[in-house]
Structure formats: C-alpha cells, structure tokens
Amino acid sequence: MKDTVEMIITEIKKGRSIMLDINGDGKLILDELCDKAKAAGAIYFKGIEKSAYYKSEYTPPFKKFEELKKLILCVNAVKGLRKEFCGVVMLDISEWLGHENDDYFSILLKFLYDKKDFWKCIFVVNSADEWEKKKIFGTIIKILRCGIVTDSLYDLGITKKIINETVSRQNVKITPLGEAILCKLNKENRWSEQETENIVIDIICESTENIIDKSTVLNYFRSPTCIYKGFYNIRADKERSFNREQ
Numbered sequence: 001m002k003d004t005v006e007m008i009i010t011e012i013k014k015g016r017s018i019m020l021d022i023n024g025d026g027k028l029i030l031d032e033l034c035d036k037a038k039a040a041g042a043i044y045f046k047g048i049e050k051s052a053y054y055k056s057e058y059t060p061p062f063k064k065f066e067e068l069k070k071l072i073l074c075v076n077a078v079k080g081l082r083k084e085f086c087g088v089v090m091l092d093i094s095e096w097l098g099h100e101n102d103d104y105f106s107i108l109l110k111f112l113y114d115k116k117d118f119w120k121c122i123f124v125v126n127s128a129d130e131w132e133k134k135k136i137f138g139t140i141i142k143i144l145r146c147g148i149v150t151d152s153l154y155d156l157g158i159t160k161k162i163i164n165e166t167v168s169r170q171n172v173k174i175t176p177l178g179e180a181i182l183c184k185l186n187k188e189n190r191w192s193e194q195e196t197e198n199i200v201i202d203i204i205c206e207s208t209e210n211i212i213d214k215s216t217v218l219n220y221f222r223s224p225t226c227i228y229k230g231f232y233n234i235r236a237d238k239e240r241s242f243n244r245e246q
Contacts, residue, residue, distance in 0.1 A: 004029060004158070006036075007149045008020070008029075008149050012120050016146055017120070018121070018148070019122075019123045019125060019133075019136075019148050020151065021125055021150040023126060023191070023192055024158075024192050025092055025124060025193070026090055027053055027090075028162070030053065030090060031051075033051075034050035037088070043086070043087060043088065044086050046084065046085065046087070047085045048079070049078035051078070051090060052077070052078045052087070053074075053090045054070070054071050054074045054092070055091075056071070057095055061103070067108055068108065071091070071108075086118050087119070087120065088122060089121050089122070091112075091122070092126070093123050093124065094126045094127060096136060097132040097135075097136055098135075100138075105139065106143070109143040112144065123146070128190075159182070159183045159186045159187075159196065160179060160183060163179055163183070163196065164179075166197050167200060167212060170200075170201065170204045171210070172211065175213040177213060177214045181217045181218070182196075182217060200212075202227065203220045206220055206223070207220070
C-alpha cells in the first residue's frame with residue numbers, strides 16, 4: 001500500500017486538493033511531502049518556505065469573520081518578497097466539522113478556490129465521526145476538486161518516526177520488538193502524535209534501564225501506577241500475540 005505522502009502527491013498531480021483524514025495535526029509529514037513533491041515535479045514552489053500550516057478556528061455567525069486575514073498573514077510569513085506564494089498550504093479545519101453549511105466556511109472555500117493555481121491545499125480533519133467528515137467533504141467538493149487521503153498516526157512509518165525521535169531526544173535506545181509492540185498498541189488505541197510521544201517519555205521515566213525492550217513496555221502497562229492503565233489495557237490475548245512475534 002502506498003504511504004500517505006505518495007497518495008497525497010498522486011492527488012496533487014491530478015490537480016486536486018486533499019482532505020487528509022488523520023489522527024493528528026498533519027504537521028509531521030509536511031517537510032517530507034514538500035521534498036518528495038518537488039523531486040516528483042508535482043508542485044512548483046515559490047517562497048522562502050515550501051509550506052504553510054494554519055489551524056482554522058470556527059467562527060460563529062454572530063462574530064466578525066477574520067479567518068481570511070489570519071490565513072493570509074500566515075502564508076505571507078512564508079512568501080517572502082514574492083507576489084504570490086506557491087506551495088503547500090495545510091489547513092486544519094477540524095473545528096468546522098458540524099458547521100460546514102455556515103456562510104463563513106463557504107467564504108473560506110471560495111477564497112481558496114481563487115488561490116488554487118498557487119496553493120496546493122490540504123484540509124486536515126481529525127475526528128472519529130465518519131458522518132461529520134463525510135458532510136464536510138461534501139461541502140468542499142461543491143467548490144473545489146478534492147480527493148480523500150485516509151491515514152493515521154498509528155500507521156507504521158509515522159509511528160516509528162515519532163517513537164525513534166522521542167527515544168533519541170531522551171538519550172535511550174529501543175529494541176525492534178519494543179518498537180513493534182508500541183506500534184501495535186498505537187494502531188489498536190488510535191493514539192495521536194502527542195499521546196504517542198507522552199507515552200514513550202513516560203515509559204522511559206518509569207524504567208531504570210537505558211534500553212526500552214518488550215518487557216519494559218509490557219511491565220509499564222501492567223503496573224498499577226501506570227497513569228494510562230485505565231485507558232490502554234493490555235489484554236492476555238494481546239500479550240500472547242506479542243510473544244509470538246519474538
């Protein structure tokens with residue numbers, strides 16, 4: 001299966017915007033996406049940076065709508081002295097879920113339509129509500145050609161990156177099996193990137209060793225003092241499956 005970045009680049013080559021259904025904020029893949037898109041000739045970049053990230057806040061109808069101004073300022077910060085920024089603009093529109101029929105959201109989409117020749121837009125939605133995501137996608141495609149890329153932080157490549165960057169910052173090491181167990185738990189529990197990082201750090205803090213292995217991870221979740229114990233239980237059948245992976 002193609003990884004998330006490759007799927008996004010495929011959509012961009014077809015001239016589509018992307019709705020990225022991800023269990024996180026999407027920032028983790030931005031640099032890799034831009035580098036690979038440039039190498040593939042999928043995007044013509046023009047600016048001091050290749051991408052801009054903006055978290056769009058929901059604005060109730062009775063309040064002044066300032067999202068366009070904030071978005072423009074965000075993009076201008078990476079544009080430099082050029083007339084137009086050309087590159088990836090990633091917008092987290094999760095707060096607009098359930099408000100996709102509001103006039104303000106329509107105004108935002110129409111503005112992005114006018115920028116479609118310059119900005120390659122990726123709409124990030126982070127929600128477990130499939131119906132809400134379907135509705136907001138239905139609104140987007142009324143104005144923009146848009147594809148859906150479904151991914152999550154519990155997919156292998158991104159999860160491994162978070163785990164390894166975290167243990168490296170903490171000056172410890174992790175064994176392949178310790179990493180595999182964390183990846184499996186991540187997939188089953190749908191951890192966000194911040195949850196993943198926090199859990200890895202907590203495991204390190206509770207360990208007396210500088211190597212995180214299978215036993216370290218399982219003992220952490222079995223401990224009665226584990227602060228995440230009530231949320232992420234390790235059942236016996238899971239432990240048996242871990243043992244078979246040795």
